[in-house]
Amino acid sequence: MRISPRVLKELQRLLGPENILTDEISLALNGYDCSQSRHRPDAVATVHNAALLEPLVCLLAREKIPFVPRAAATNHAGSCAAVQGGVVLNLNPLDQIYQIDTARGFADTAPCAVTGDLQAALAPLGFFYAPDPASEKVSTLSGNLAQNASGARCLKYGNTSDNTLNIEFISPSGETFVLRHDAPGPDWLGLIAGSEGTLGLIKRLRVKILPAPKHVKTFLATFPSLAASVQTVSDLVARGLIPRCVEAMDQITTRAVEDFAHAGYPKDAQALLIIELDGDIKHIKQDAQTLEELCRQNGCDTFAAARTEAEREKLWRGRRAAYSAMAALAPNVAVGDGTVPRSELPRALAQVRWVIDRCGVTASLLFHAGDGNFHPQIVFDVRNPDQTRRVSRALHEILQTCVRFGGTVSGEHGIGVEKRAVMACQYSRETLRLFQKIKHAFDPDNLANPSKIIPIGFEEKASPCTETDPEVLALSSEIKRRFMQKTPSVIAGSNSRLKSASTHILSAAPLHRILEIDKTNYMAVAQAGVKVQDLLAELKMQGADAKLPKSYTGTLGGLVASKAAAEFISQITGLQAILPNGDVVEYGGKLMKNAAGYNLCRLFTGSAGALGMITKLTFKIYATAQDHTAKPQPLLSFTPDNLFRAVKKELDPDGLFRTPVFEGEKK
Amino acid sequence: MKKKKFSLSSPLRVGGPAGARSLKESVDYCTRCNACVQSCPSYLLHREEAYSPRGRNQIVRLLAERKIKFTSNAPLIKDVTRTCLLCARCTAACAGALPMADHVLALRRAAGWNFLPAPLKMFLRLHGTRPKIFERLLAPLRLLRRLGLVRLLRISGLLRLSALQWIRHADDIVPRRGRSLQKILKKQKINLSPENADILYLPSFEAQYLNAEQARCILHLLKSKSPCILLNIPSGLFEYIYGDLALSLAQAKQLLTVWNKLAGKRKLPVLTDSIEVYGFLKHFPVLFAAYPSWHKRAAAFAAKVLFVTDLLPTRPTETAAADGLCALDASSVLYPAEDAAAKARKILKTHFGKNFVECEYSRFVTLAGGLAFVRGAQTQETALENVKDVARRQITQVYCLSGLAALELDAALRRHYPQARARHIVQMQAEP
Numbered sequence A: 001m002r003i004s005p006r007v008l009k010e011l012q013r014l015l016g017p018e019n020i021l022t023d024e025i026s027l028a029l030n031g032y033d034c035s036q037s038r039h040r041p042d043a044v045a046t047v048h049n050a051a052l053l054e055p056l057v058c059l060l061a062r063e064k065i066p067f068v069p070r071a072a073a074t075n076h077a078g079s080c081a082a083v084q085g086g087v088v089l090n091l092n093p094l095d096q097i098y099q100i101d102t103a104r105g106f107a108d109t110a111p112c113a114v115t116g117d118l119q120a121a122l123a124p125l126g127f128f129y130a131p132d133p134a135s136e137k138v139s140t141l142s143g144n145l146a147q148n149a150s151g152a153r154c155l156k157y158g159n160t161s162d163n164t165l166n167i168e169f170i171s172p173s174g175e176t177f178v179l180r181h182d183a184p185g186p187d188w189l190g191l192i193a194g195s196e197g198t199l200g201l202i203k204r205l206r207v208k209i210l211p212a213p214k215h216v217k218t219f220l221a222t223f224p225s226l227a228a229s230v231q232t233v234s235d236l237v238a239r240g241l242i243p244r245c246v247e248a249m250d251q252i253t254t255r256a257v258e259d260f261a262h263a264g265y266p267k268d269a270q271a272l273l274i275i276e277l278d279g280d281i282k283h284i285k286q287d288a289q290t291l292e293e294l295c296r297q298n299g300c301d302t303f304a305a306a307r308t309e310a311e312r313e314k315l316w317r318g319r320r321a322a323y324s325a326m327a328a329l330a331p332n333v334a335v336g337d338g339t340v341p342r343s344e345l346p347r348a349l350a351q352v353r354w355v356i357d358r359c360g361v362t363a364s365l366l367f368h369a370g371d372g373n374f375h376p377q378i379v380f381d382v383r384n385p386d387q388t389r390r391v392s393r394a395l396h397e398i399l400q401t402c403v404r405f406g407g408t409v410s411g412e413h414g415i416g417v418e419k420r421a422v423m424a425c426q427y428s429r430e431t432l433r434l435f436q437k438i439k440h441a442f443d444p445d446n447l448a449n450p451s452k453i454i455p456i457g458f459e460e461k462a463s464p465c466t467e468t469d470p471e472v473l474a475l476s477s478e479i480k481r482r483f484m485q486k487t488p489s490v491i492a493g494s495n496s497r498l499k500s501a502s503t504h505i506l507s508a509a510p511l512h513r514i515l516e517i518d519k520t521n522y523m524a525v526a527q528a529g530v531k532v533q534d535l536l537a538e539l540k541m542q543g544a545d546a547k548l549p550k551s552y553t554g555t556l557g558g559l560v561a562s563k564a565a566a567e568f569i570s571q572i573t574g575l576q577a578i579l580p581n582g583d584v585v586e587y588g589g590k591l592m593k594n595a596a597g598y599n600l601c602r603l604f605t606g607s608a609g610a611l612g613m614i615t616k617l618t619f620k621i622y623a624t625a626q627d628h629t630a631k632p633q634p635l636l637s638f639t640p641d642n643l644f645r646a647v648k649k650e651l652d653p654d655g656l657f658r659t660p661v662f663e664g665e666k667k
Numbered sequence B: 001m002k003k004k005k006f007s008l009s010s011p012l013r014v015g016g017p018a019g020a021r022s023l024k025e026s027v028d029y030c031t032r033c034n035a036c037v038q039s040c041p042s043y044l045l046h047r048e049e050a051y052s053p054r055g056r057n058q059i060v061r062l063l064a065e066r067k068i069k070f071t072s073n074a075p076l077i078k079d080v081t082r083t084c085l086l087c088a089r090c091t092a093a094c095a096g097a098l099p100m101a102d103h104v105l106a107l108r109r110a111a112g113w114n115f116l117p118a119p120l121k122m123f124l125r126l127h128g129t130r131p132k133i134f135e136r137l138l139a140p141l142r143l144l145r146r147l148g149l150v151r152l153l154r155i156s157g158l159l160r161l162s163a164l165q166w167i168r169h170a171d172d173i174v175p176r177r178g179r180s181l182q183k184i185l186k187k188q189k190i191n192l193s194p195e196n197a198d199i200l201y202l203p204s205f206e207a208q209y210l211n212a213e214q215a216r217c218i219l220h221l222l223k224s225k226s227p228c229i230l231l232n233i234p235s236g237l238f239e240y241i242y243g244d245l246a247l248s249l250a251q252a253k254q255l256l257t258v259w260n261k262l263a264g265k266r267k268l269p270v271l272t273d274s275i276e277v278y279g280f281l282k283h284f285p286v287l288f289a290a291y292p293s294w295h296k297r298a299a300a301f302a303a304k305v306l307f308v309t310d311l312l313p314t315r316p317t318e319t320a321a322a323d324g325l326c327a328l329d330a331s332s333v334l335y336p337a338e339d340a341a342a343k344a345r346k347i348l349k350t351h352f353g354k355n356f357v358e359c360e361y362s363r364f365v366t367l368a369g370g371l372a373f374v375r376g377a378q379t380q381e382t383a384l385e386n387v388k389d390v391a392r393r394q395i396t397q398v399y400c401l402s403g404l405a406a407l408e409l410d411a412a413l414r415r416h417y418p419q420a421r422a423r424h425i426v427q428m429q430a431e432p
Helices: A005-015 A024-029 A050-062 A115-125 A141-147 A188-192 A226-238 A251-261 A281-297 A309-327 A342-359 A385-404 A420-426 A429-442 A470-485 A532-541 A556-561 A600-604 A642-651 B023-028 B041-046 B053-064 B070-082 B089-093 B100-111 B118-129 B131-146 B149-156 B162-173 B181-188 B205-210 B212-224 B237-242 B245-266 B275-282 B292-303 B338-355 B377-392 B403-416
Strands: A043-046 A067-070 A087-090 A097-101 A106-109 A164-170 A176-180 A201-208 A215-223 A245-250 A271-279 A302-305 A332-335 A362-368 A373-380 A489-492 A505-507 A514-518 A523-527 A572-578 A584-588 A613-620 B014-016 B019-021 B199-202 B228-230 B270-272 B305-307 B325-329 B395-400 B421-424
Touching: A005 A043, A005 A050, A024 A043, A024 B053, A024 B070, A050 A164, A050 A201, A097 A115, A106 A115, A115 A141, A141 A201, A164 A188, A176 A188, A188 A600, A215 A226, A215 A281, A215 A309, A226 A245, A226 A271, A226 A281, A226 A342, A245 A251, A245 A309, A251 A309, A251 A362, A271 A281, A271 A309, A281 A302, A309 A332, A309 A362, A309 A373, A342 A362, A342 A373, A342 A385, A373 A385, A385 A420, A429 A584, A429 A600, A429 A642, A470 A505, A470 A572, A470 A613, A514 A532, A523 A532, A523 A556, A532 A556, A556 A613, A572 A600, A584 A600, A584 A613, B014 B023, B014 B100, B019 B023, B023 B053, B023 B100, B041 B377, B053 B070, B053 B100, B070 B100, B089 B100, B118 B131, B118 B237, B118 B245, B131 B149, B149 B162, B162 B403, B181 B205, B181 B212, B199 B212, B199 B245, B205 B212, B205 B403, B212 B421, B237 B245, B237 B275, B245 B292, B270 B275, B275 B292, B275 B305, B292 B305, B325 B338, B325 B403, B377 B403, B395 B403, B403 B421
Parallel strands: A043 A087, A067 A087, A489 A505, B199 B228, B199 B270, B270 B305, B325 B395, B395 B421
Antiparallel strands: A097 A106, A106 A201, A164 A176, A164 A201, A215 A271, A215 A302, A245 A271, A245 A362, A332 A373, A362 A373, A514 A523, A523 A613, A572 A584, A572 A613, B014 B019
């Protein structure tokens, strides 16, 4: 598309003529990122003042011009490519850190504050920001949130979304919202995280900052097999010992890295773990003993601790040099990203190695063993078409492997343009349809970063939902019947919290089974109608526990739908729900990281049954006893805003799913 | 006169630790990971992709692939090229250690831009081609300055003209009491051409003509070490950056020949106090990669090049001022001198202990390699950023690896934050 001179003039009037670039070079240089995707926009608008973002978006919305927000453009999936042309919004000048409040534990920043700059500003104050993506020295806070890129420390401190307290968000129509996780109604902030700028712009962020641990100790352990190393990590988590990070590499990678960086890694080790513990010295000593004991139990070949800062630096040198080692080999490096349940890592990695060998490409294999996230780094020369084809095939097959092992096609790199096709393998037709509806609700004119995430032609490519659970199928057909007959429904768990005297109650009571308590991955799967107290009793019997409030008398689904326990909500990794039209949708699973598609867990959180009926939840559990004393949060009434109305209209145009707590909603 | 046609093809090889490559090959090795972006002072001022190292690389790639036309984009390409400080911080941050400054230089050469005011370029070129005339011209210029001609020009407002701003800048940074190295040698009766020399000393331009303190300190250091021979010949760096590539190669070849003759079979080490020249000499194997007959000699020579940090005492001695906080500015030009910076850091840590402040992740960068003469507003902004950084950390002395960077930073500090001083690393030892 071409932008008319009149619109260009208006843009120039708004931002200043020097900030609207239409020359050949600027267009070519703002159409790429770290991936292979290149699409030239029609103009580049550099924004120096955050206050101009709203009028800018309003103008673009009025003129129906697509726009692509661009920060550091370090992503590996083509999220910054202007596939449909339009305007690239260069937000990099908005890099201020407005305020750091150590007493209340937050930092306020402009969208493109560099993560590394924030860390540097916090360090002298004795604080730190938990997410640490590998590119943190150059990547920005809003970019990290838009991709939900969290780095190695998310095992202990949660992902970027969990570490963001609130944001100022500009919808594609130019309306500004302040979004918080704990506000009544759906968790919009959680939904925006990982949406890759397809739902709107982030104008300002408030992120959580934590006191820096006084001591950090780093260990190196080598194992005779990948399975043994992964089992060690599972055992660690089972013991309630959550390391600051657990980085791992296989033998081929260890050899390549050692030859390049000489970090002192044993080349004969089949698997290598770099484990870091933090906290006070007393606890570190105790944990180090447990760690060594578990490593020895799993047959580790070597176990060594870094005694000095220099030794610690040397251990990390190798891990950090992994990308450089590959970048020196060939002109291009394709960095893949997939996540599988931790227990599946050894089998998945073996399969990935097989794919790499079969496609005849050279690759290193690094993984965050704690969260099942792995990054194959494949080197190639883009000038060689045959090699490039083989690399694309290898990446595609690797992602398919992830899906086969119950994983996701993106742990933290996002979907962008390059992984759209494999989304049809991971998600059912109904789920992708829901993603499309969410996008349409936020952005009816498809202007915000268009043609990303949702695969083209998924109606043919994706398979329909394969749910076989009779209770879920029965509920689904009942909802479908009501949808056809336009009969309203009020979703209820035990009707203890969202009390309703309606005659149209649709009870979750048949969904009363605990489906799985998986003590390898430390995840549990339960149906939404399970009573929280029954669930806690069952977990106790099995020697596990979850972060659930003991005094809550209702069901698990009710707890999530009414946002009764904020801490537990951040533990949910997978969800199944039935939409008002009877479609069964599923998102996530036993995954510590998932950046593929819109986060449906967060959409249904606090939705009070207005957007769909939660049927199944997957969440983290622990081997050690958890604190259950927290009281359930009071039920807050929610006045639907424009975001809610738009999503509700897409998902439930006839307003059939009703809820007593949402004021002003049309009954 | 017939206008030179823009062409990026050249037999010159560029590269770093990964080896010598053609320009096109080297640019293709950029994976666009953007790890370089926050290290680029020019990007931090402009915040636009075209002004980032990644953007500059892509411009060279697009031009080489003929995907964009040079003529229709010349103004932007010129500005993007002009604003690159050639500081090589991007190379230090790059996973593949790509020589981005070399890419920009190739573009400058292809377009015929050198960004140095013509009279200054002609005058400085004389230093390499006609050293005696250069020295004869220097003396009256010094005298005129001492007599107040520059001050008169300042008052008249003539130095505000963009064509003459470099004179004003040079007057700002060059100490008034200048004395050339040769004069100091004469005065101190030092013989720098003994027969039993163990080391060859290639003096920096700053030590020779601009900063007498630096010259005295380096001579003091040399006196305490083995006897050495003064090599008063150009390295070829000036021509490599600003002038004729063929002349630069000729000067480099001359240096290799002289070294071979003087060093004989002993292969004497070559010492320099200019970090820019050190980086350039270390880069000789890549420079001569396309010339097989010179390559072996260049590699042998590069292995013998030393920087002053190799000779400075690592044990604490009586320092000129051990009080207050001190920092290191490792700014260089073209190629990052990480080994020299690491040694300097170690030395400063030993000398100053806890008073040494790490500036690992900051925007601290000074302008090395004489580029400040041509930058205008950007120079001032960068200089102010540096001063702010020094003031924020309450640093009292900054040691620079580059003599010119030390002069630049010291001038800015004198003006905006006189509590701190900037000096060359060799000046950390007690002054003679």
